[in-house]
Amino acid sequence: MSKYLEEQKENIQRVNQLVTDLSKAGEVREQLAHYKEKYNRLIKKYEELDSVFQFHKRIVQNISSGIITTDQKGDITFLNKSALELLGYESREVLGKPIHTLFAEPQKVKEIFQQIFEQHKMFESQEINLKSSGDEIVPIGFSTTLFEFANGQQGVVFIFRDIREQINFRRQMSRMDRLATLGELAAGLAHEIRNPLGGIKTSSEVLLETFSPGDFRAQLVSRVVKEIDRSNALLQRFFNFAKPSRPKPAFHSLPNIVDGVFLLLRSRMLKRKVSYKTEFGSDSTNIYIDESQFEQVILNLLLNAMDAMPEGGHIELVSSYEPHTLATAGQKEPGAILIRVKDDGAGIPPEKIENIFLPFYTTKSDGVGLGLSICIRLLDENAGRLEVESELGRGTVFTIYLPYINQTQQES
Amino acid sequence: MARRLLIVDDEETLTFSLYQSFIISKKDYEVATAASGEEALSRMAEKPYDLIITDIFMPGISGLDLLKVVKEKYPSTEVMVMTAYGSNDKKDEAEELGACYYVEKPFEMKVLRQKVFDLLG
Numbered sequence: 001m002s003k004y005l006e007e008q009k010e011n012i013q014r015v016n017q018l019v020t021d022l023s024k025a026g027e028v029r030e031q032l033a034h035y036k037e038k039y040n041r042l043i044k045k046y047e048e049l050d051s052v053f054q055f056h057k058r059i060v061q062n063i064s065s066g067i068i069t070t071d072q073k074g075d076i077t078f079l080n081k082s083a084l085e086l087l088g089y090e091s092r093e094v095l096g097k098p099i100h101t102l103f104a105e106p107q108k109v110k111e112i113f114q115q116i117f118e119q120h121k122m123f124e125s126q127e128i129n130l131k132s133s134g135d136e137i138v139p140i141g142f143s144t145t146l147f148e149f150a151n152g153q154q155g156v157v158f159i160f161r162d163i164r165e166q167i168n169f170r171r172q173m174s175r176m177d178r179l180a181t182l183g184e185l186a187a188g189l190a191h192e193i194r195n196p197l198g199g200i201k202t203s204s205e206v207l208l209e210t211f212s213p214g215d216f217r218a219q220l221v222s223r224v225v226k227e228i229d230r231s232n233a234l235l236q237r238f239f240n241f242a243k244p245s246r247p248k249p250a251f252h253s254l255p256n257i258v259d260g261v262f263l264l265l266r267s268r269m270l271k272r273k274v275s276y277k278t279e280f281g282s283d284s285t286n287i288y289i290d291e292s293q294f295e296q297v298i299l300n301l302l303l304n305a306m307d308a309m310p311e312g313g314h315i316e317l318v319s320s321y322e323p324h325t326l327a328t329a330g331q332k333e334p335g336a337i338l339i340r341v342k343d344d345g346a347g348i349p350p351e352k353i354e355n356i357f358l359p360f361y362t363t364k365s366d367g368v369g370l371g372l373s374i375c376i377r378l379l380d381e382n383a384g385r386l387e388v389e390s391e392l393g394r395g396t397v398f399t400i401y402l403p404y405i406n407q408t409q410q411e412s
Numbered sequence: 413m414a415r416r417l418l419i420v421d422d423e424e425t426l427t428f429s430l431y432q433s434f435i436i437s438k439k440d441y442e443v444a445t446a447a448s449g450e451e452a453l454s455r456m457a458e459k460p461y462d463l464i465i466t467d468i469f470m471p472g473i474s475g476l477d478l479l480k481v482v483k484e485k486y487p488s489t490e491v492m493v494m495t496a497y498g499s500n501d502k503k504d505e506a507e508e509l510g511a512c513y514y515v516e517k518p519f520e521m522k523v524l525r526q527k528v529f530d531l532l533g
Contacts, residue, residue: 191469192496194516198519201517203429206432229518
C-alpha cells in the first residue's frame, strides 16, 4: 500500500515539473494555478492515506494478540510483533513457511486450515499448543478469519493469545473444587466420629477416676484416652484443610515470619544437613495475610523441601514484587508478591506433579498427604495461590502468589 | 440449696458419662440430662437451672438456638457449649450469643468439670 502511494506521489511530482516547464513557455500560464491546487490536494490526500496506513500498521504491530496471516496454501505471509515475541522467531525465519510448522500438533493445524479453505469454516475461541523457537510448548486461544485480498486471492488471518495464565488459574480452580468436595466429606466424617469419641473419652475419664492410680485397669483406661486423643489429632488435621477458620488478615513482615519458621526448624535442618538462604526483594516484605495460617504454609513447604533432600541440600526462599502479575484470577488490580521456595532435591516426575495437590496423596511412609492441600487451601483463604515447577534430579520450586497491597493506600 | 445443672446432647453416651462425672465428684449438684433442645426447654419450664451444658448439632433446635432462647427467657442461667464441629466460626457465634464457655469434643472432662465448679461453687 505504502509503496503504491509512493509511486503515485512521484508521478504527480513529475507531472507538476512538466507543467512548470510548460508554463515557462507561457502557453498554459492560466492553468498553472489550477494544477498547483490539484497538486497540493493530492499531496495532502497522500499524507492522509499514509497516516491512516501507519496508524493501522501500528495497531496491528502493537496489539497484544498475536496475528499471523497466510496465503491460500497456508504459508505465512505476515506475523505481527506479539506473534514473533511469543514464538521467539525473527520474521525472516518463518515467512513463507507453512503455518503448521509453528505448532506442537502440526497435523491438527493442517486439518484446521483444510476446513477453513474447503468448508469456509471459522474457528472462534479454540485452544491449541504453539511450539516456540526454543521448543517450549505455549498454549494459546485462537480465532481464524478467511480473507479475500485485493488481488482476489484467499488467505487466513489467525489471531491468538497466550493462555498460560488462564490455564494455571483453571488448574488452580479445579484443585480447589476437588479439595472442597473432599474437604466437606472429610469434615462431615470427622464430625460424625468426634461425637462418639467425645462420649468414649468422657466415659473413660470417669472410669479412670474410680480406679486407684496403680490399678492395671486405670492403666488400660488411660491408654484408651491416649488413643482417642491420637485419633482426634488426625481428625483435627482433616478439619484444618476442610474448613480452615476464617483468616484474620493484617500487615506482617515477611522476613519476620520466615525467620521464625526457620528458627523452629533449625535443629532439624542441622541434623539433616540442610542449609538455607533467604532473599527479600524490595516492595515484597510487607504482606497482608493471616499470620498463623501463612506460617503454616511456609512450614509445610519447608518440611516438604527437607523431605525431598534426605541426603541434605540447600533451600532458597526468595521474594519479589511483580507489578503486572495477578495473584489470583479474581484480583482486581494487578500486582503480586511472589515467594519462591526452592530445593535441590530429587524433583517430581512430570506425570506425578498434579497428584501432589491431591489430598491424602503421599510418597512418604509417615505422611498423611495433606501438607500441600492445606497450603493451597490456606492460600486460597488468603487470596493467594501456589504454583509448582520441578525438574527431576534438579529440584523443585514452589511459588506462592499473594496479592500486593499497598499499606499506605489501604490505610488512607 | 443444691445448684441445678442440665446437660443437653443427643449423644447418650456423652450425657450419661458427663452426668456420672458430676455424681462421683460428690458436689451438691442436682444434675439432669435432656436429649434435645426442645426437651431442655420443657425441663426449664418446670424448674429453673443455674447452668446448661449443650451440644450444638442436635435434631430439632440447635444448641445455639437454645442458647439464644435461654438468654432471652432465663438471663440468669449460664450456658456452656460443646461441639464435635471444629471451627472457630461457631466459637465466635457462641460467645457473641453469651456462652460462658466453649469446648470441642472430645474434651478433657476434668477441665470442663473444673469450669463448672468455678461457676457453681
